Amino acid sequence: MDFTFSPQHAALRRMLRDFCQQELRPRAAQVDHTGQPDREILRWMGELGLFGVPFSQEYGGAGAGEIGYCILMEELNRVCPSTAAIIGAHIGIAAMSLYLDGSPALKRKYLPDLCAGRAIGAFGLTEPNAGSDAAAIQLRATLEGDAYFLDGQKMWITNGPIADLVMVLAVTDPALGAHGGATVFVVETNTAGFSAGKPEKKMGLHGSPTSVLNFDDVRVPKENVLGQVGLGFVTFMKTLDIGRVSLGAATLGGAEAALQASLRWVKARSQFGRPIANMQSIQFMLADMATEIEALRSLVYRTAWLVDTDRPFVKEAGMCKLLGSETASRCIDRALQIHGALGVSREFHIERGWRDARIGEIFEGTNEIQRIVIASELLQEIGVRIRP
Amino acid sequence: MDLADLSALLGEDLAAETFSDIWVVLPGHEAATPAGAAVLAEARRLADALGCYVHAVLSDDAAAPAAVAFGADRAHITADAVEYVSGQNPEFVLLPAGLNALAARLAQRLDSGLITAVTAGLDVDPDTRALRGSRPVYGGDYLLDLAVTSPVKIATLDTATLPAAYADPGRTGETLISDLPAPEPHARDLGRVDYHPPAWRPLSKGRVIVSIGRGLGEAAGVAQAQALASRLGGELAGDRSARDSGWIDEAHEVGVTGQEVAPDLYLALGILGDTIHNAAITGARRVIAVHANPAAPIFQAADVCVVAEPSAVLPALLAALG
Amino acid sequence: MNIVVLLRALRDPASFSVNRRAQKIFVHRDLHRLNPADHNALEAALALAGASAGGSVAALACGGEPAGEALYQARAMGAGRALWVKDEALQPADGAVVTRVVQQALARLGGADLVLLGADVLDADLAQVGPRLAAAQGWPFVEAGYRVRAAPASQGRLQVVLAKPGGYQAVEIGLPAVVSIAVDSNKPRYPSAPSIMRAYADLQALDVVSPAELGLDQAALAARVDRLGESFPPERTFGERLEGTLGDVVAQLAARLQR
Numbered sequence: 018m019d020f021t022f023s024p025q026h027a028a029l030r031r032m033l034r035d036f037c038q039q040e041l042r043p044r045a046a047q048v049d050h051t052g053q054p055d056r057e058i059l060r061w062m063g064e065l066g067l068f069g070v071p072f073s074q075e076y077g078g079a080g081a082g083e084i085g086y087c088i089l090m091e092e093l094n095r096v097c098p099s100t101a102a103i104i105g106a107h108i109g110i111a112a113m114s115l116y117l118d119g120s121p122a123l124k125r126k127y128l129p130d131l132c133a134g135r136a137i138g139a140f141g142l143t144e145p146n147a148g149s150d151a152a153a154i155q156l157r158a159t160l161e162g163d164a165y166f167l168d169g170q171k172m173w174i175t176n177g178p179i180a181d182l183v184m185v186l187a188v189t190d191p192a193l194g195a196h197g198g199a200t201v202f203v204v205e206t207n208t209a210g211f212s213a214g215k216p217e218k219k220m221g222l223h224g225s226p227t228s229v230l231n232f233d234d235v236r237v238p239k240e241n242v243l244g245q246v247g248l249g250f251v252t253f254m255k256t257l258d259i260g261r262v263s264l265g266a267a268t269l270g271g272a273e274a275a276l277q278a279s280l281r282w283v284k285a286r287s288q289f290g291r292p293i294a295n296m297q298s299i300q301f302m303l304a305d306m307a308t309e310i311e312a313l314r315s316l317v318y319r320t321a322w323l324v325d326t327d328r329p330f331v332k333e334a335g336m337c338k339l340l341g342s343e344t345a346s347r348c349i350d351r352a353l354q355i356h357g358a359l360g361v362s363r364e365f366h367i368e369r370g371w372r373d374a375r376i377g378e379i380f381e382g383t384n385e386i387q388r389i390v391i392a393s394e395l396l397q398e399i400g401v402r403i404r405p
Numbered sequence: 406m407d408l409a410d411l412s413a414l415l416g417e418d419l420a421a422e423t424f425s426d427i428w429v430v431l432p433g434h435e436a437a438t439p440a441g442a443a444v445l446a447e448a449r450r451l452a453d454a455l456g457c458y459v460h461a462v463l464s465d466d467a468a469a470p471a472a473v474a475f476g477a478d479r480a481h482i483t484a485d486a487v488e489y490v491s492g493q494n495p496e497f498v499l500l501p502a503g504l505n506a507l508a509a510r511l512a513q514r515l516d517s518g519l520i521t522a523v524t525a526g527l528d529v530d531p532d533t534r535a536l537r538g539s540r541p542v543y544g545g546d547y548l549l550d551l552a553v554t555s556p557v558k559i560a561t562l563d564t565a566t567l568p569a570a571y572a573d574p575g576r577t578g579e580t581l582i583s584d585l586p587a588p589e590p591h592a593r594d595l596g597r598v599d600y601h602p603p604a605w606r607p608l609s610k611g612r613v614i615v616s617i618g619r620g621l622g623e624a625a626g627v628a629q630a631q632a633l634a635s636r637l638g639g640e641l642a643g644d645r646s647a648r649d650s651g652w653i654d655e656a657h658e659v660g661v662t663g664q665e666v667a668p669d670l671y672l673a674l675g676i677l678g679d680t681i682h683n684a685a686i687t688g689a690r691r692v693i694a695v696h697a698n699p700a701a702p703i704f705q706a707a708d709v710c711v712v713a714e715p716s717a718v719l720p721a722l723l724a725a726l727g
Numbered sequence: 728m729n730i731v732v733l734l735r736a737l738r739d740p741a742s743f744s745v746n747r748r749a750q751k752i753f754v755h756r757d758l759h760r761l762n763p764a765d766h767n768a769l770e771a772a773l774a775l776a777g778a779s780a781g782g783s784v785a786a787l788a789c790g791g792e793p794a795g796e797a798l799y800q801a802r803a804m805g806a807g808r809a810l811w812v813k814d815e816a817l818q819p820a821d822g823a824v825v826t827r828v829v830q831q832a833l834a835r836l837g838g839a840d841l842v843l844l845g846a847d848v849l850d851a852d853l854a855q856v857g858p859r860l861a862a863a864q865g866w867p868f869v870e871a872g873y874r875v876r877a878a879p880a881s882q883g884r885l886q887v888v889l890a891k892p893g894g895y896q897a898v899e900i901g902l903p904a905v906v907s908i909a910v911d912s913n914k915p916r917y918p919s920a921p922s923i924m925r926a927y928a929d930l931q932a933l934d935v936v937s938p939a940e941l942g943l944d945q946a947a948l949a950a951r952v953d954r955l956g957e958s959f960p961p962e963r964t965f966g967e968r969l970e971g972t973l974g975d976v977v978a979q980l981a982a983r984l985q986r
Contacts, residue, residue: 025927028799029920031760036917043607043656066920079920080928089920282661285684359681364662506870509822509858518951519822519855526958539958542850546745547752548958551852555823555951565985591867592887592898600888600895602873605914637984672984693983709983710968711976718977725981 033092045097048224049369063134077132083324087266094270098373099224101267106175109260111138114184118244118252139176141185149386152195158187167232177213177228186249195250201243210235221372258331265317265337268345275352276306302351309344332394339387342377349374426457428495430486432464436472440501446570448499449476462486473578480580484587487511498559508561518553524566613639614668619646620675620696622716627652629719644682660685675715678703728782732772733844735762736793747962759793764845768908770915772843773805783807785836789817798933802926803918809933821952822855831941846871846907861905871909
């Protein structure tokens with residue numbers, strides 16, 4: 018067993034650490050306060066190839082695999098969860114679905130722009146009446162001649178207001194529904210009939226715009242079918258499976274930032290005549306944080322290794338998302354407690370981190386769904402099939 | 406002790422043998438500056454222990470009396486120090502750290518080892534005659550203990566860490582003048598240029614920070630603090646109270662709610678120093694604090710404390726620094 | 728203009744802590760990075776080569792694995808070539824030895840019009856390599872340049888901006904030359920993620936040689952400076968008060984600030 022990162026992944030992390038600390042960190046509070054993504058830094062990140070880290074260089078990616086992508090998400094989320102969410106939705110689900118199941122022609126058409134950040138991607142699954150029950154989607158795609166016409170609505174779409182391309186799941190055969198009757202389309206958002214709603218007012222991730230997407234008879238050429246007609250649900254589930262690994266990596270970064278801030282504070286803050294680091298109640302919180310973070314780190318990077326070496330990873334990916342989001346929430350909550358009143362100050366990043374972390378337990382499959390995924394994988398191993 | 410005393414004491418005529426002597430290279434008027442004087446005094450200290458002479462290599466004979474007064478037995482005047490010293494068969498050569506490049510050229514010429522910017526432990530191993538010295542690394546986090554073992558040994562001294570030297574006007578020494586021509590200058594001076602270094606390093610990486618707080622009193626002090634920051638080659642920052650007073654912006658607020666800093670020098674003027682502020686300066690190598698309140702918590706985080714009104718200290722300090 | 732930039736890798740300051748009371752260095756992680764001023768020198772080299780037609784940058788480093796990593800970084804940032812004089816013993820080596828190695832390496836690289844390197848070395852007494860190399864080659868040396876660019880009027884000359892008390896000043900030198908670059912002067916570009924991966928995928932990214940292959944025997948590598956060990960500054964004390972009249976206090980303060 019070798020638990021070291023390869024030299025190229027270590028070099029990638031060094032670059033990302035420098036970039037995030039020097040360039041992204043100073044802007045994180047501003048991004049949160051204004052609720053606006055920082056377009057300039059996104060453009061810069063595109064130039065540095067950060068919008069295509071896991072994908073092969075053939076399509077303009079960096080070729081750093083899932084491990085490289087996890088490093089990216091960990092480092093981004095350490096300093097700016099809003100920016101991490103933009104990149105996560107763009108790479109982890111939008112571009113990933115195209116990368117996994119798109120035809121070579123479709124990949125050649127869109128991936129280079131996606132990888133360079135010239136086009137920002139979004140992933141359209143959730144609808145007003147379909148969340149965890151993704152199979153209940155209603156957005157309709159009708160074939161007329163050489164094009165489909167999409168009609169309906171998507172909701173809670175990360176990157177919705179800023180996306181240039183949306184990978185959207187639509188019903189092509191209502192009789193079959195999600196199981197054989199749903200198809201993924203790549204929709205250019207400048208197409209007539211498409212519109213994004215106003216950014217939602219959320220508890221956290223203020224700099225990552227989320228909105229409704231309206232499809233009003235949007236014409237999509239047949240060539241923009243991603244994968245096979247009717248098998249879109251499979252593509253999306255596969256994409257979400259892999260996306261959970263990097264989501265776990267992002268939560269790892271958030272938890273680490275909380276621990277780092279706490280360590281600095283307990284050394285500096287004195288009460289009852291001694292640094293609070295000397296108090297056992299504080300030490301126990303630090304020890305628990307560090308232990309959970311180390312467990313998460315091992316799980317995340319081992320799972321990324323499973324992905325990169327073509328081994329089965331679905332169960333572990335669900336665990337990454339589940340353990341990661343709950344670990345991050347717990348760690349940031351403890352950090353807030355350690356910081357006392359300062360922890361709730363809106364001038365301080367712990368409060369922002371606390372707000373930003375909570376969605377981790379909800380989006381890209383709630384933690385309840387993760388438990389179902391993990392259980393179904395476990396039961397399948399003993400011959401019991403519970404997934405519909 | 407002068408030359409005659411030393412010769413008498415050792416019972417031999419040392420003047421005939423210059424190998425094993427200490428040469429101090431001080432072009433220009435260096436010998437008359439505190440830095441040059443401090444190096445001469447160090448050379449004198451070593452020479453007294455070793456029983457050898459100190460030679461000062463100068464470029465201007467006007468500096469010779471000062472060189473002798475501070476410890477040289479002989480002053481050599483030359484326009485080409487590297488060439489001249491190379492022909493003198495020295496065993497030890499000392500220079501101030503401001504002349505590191507010259508020292509390196511000399512070391513290369515004499516195929517000798519060189520320690521630069523020695524701050525502590527300068528001495529000669531009595532058995533091996535190695536020249537030992539310690540010099541800081543990682544900005545002073547620790548020191549490397551080094552020993553030059555080549556036949557010729559060269560070191561430059563960080564003169565700021567040396568004690569002030571005192572002249573002995575009664576000392577005597579001879580002056581020798583060489584007629585070596587000055588070397589061709591490599592660089593042609595183009596004079597002043599209008600160049601502004603891009604300010605790309607965030608406050609968190611600043612090396613000198615002058616930081617202000619409400620204890621500064623009037624807004625008028627802000628301009629003076631800015632002038633002091635410029636004079637010290639640093640940046641102006643402040644604590645939360647300074648930001649609330651509109652004296653500094655968010656990017657220049659020092660505190661865990663703003664920027665954490667780790668400069669070589671942090672000068673706190675009128676900053677009371679709560680945990681939010683003090684926790685953000687734990688990485689500073691040296692903290693100097695000025696505040697009127699003797700109980701200000703900033704003094705617990707400061708190496709050097711001045712209990713006084715910052716508004717009174719600031720103009721006087723600016724004047725003193727010139 | 729063929730530019731050679733000399734790089735040193737050192738232990739990342741964030742990877743260890745110094746305990747003055749225990750007189751010990753505690754290394755937490757095995758992390759190395761480029762000497763900060765060398766990073767600025769590398770950027771200066773890349774910018775200068777980019778601005779001049781036919782400019783090329785070769786990176787050169789001596790030492791063990793960290794030196795190799797520094798060279799991969801240089802390739803990822805845009806250096807066209809990299810030469811690694813691979814020898815663990817060269818990591819702590821002294822100025823005279825490194826200078827000798829660099830001289831031989833320059834010959835292997837086919838010579839240079841300009842050698843750039845950092846004006847400060849954080850972890851070792853190696854800032855002397857620049858002026859030593861210039862002396863050994865008989866080339867001009869300029870210390871702590873902020874900006875380097877080709878002289879506009881004359882071929883084969885270089886303008887270097889230097890910091891002087893009260894402002895900046897320019898000098899012009901003939902090539903070939905050695906110029907050390909001031910720390911914090913040229914903001915290093917970030918290597919892109921694809922270029923990092925490409926550098927490591929390229930089996931020819933680094934030209935790796937041993938000192939012996941450069942014609943250097945043990946005698947040539949014999950150190951002139953021995954490293955005896957480390958020592959530590961006294962433990963930091965807080966709360967020293969300057970006493971006296973305002974004039975006395977200000978005078979003491981000014982003296983300390985001038986250090």
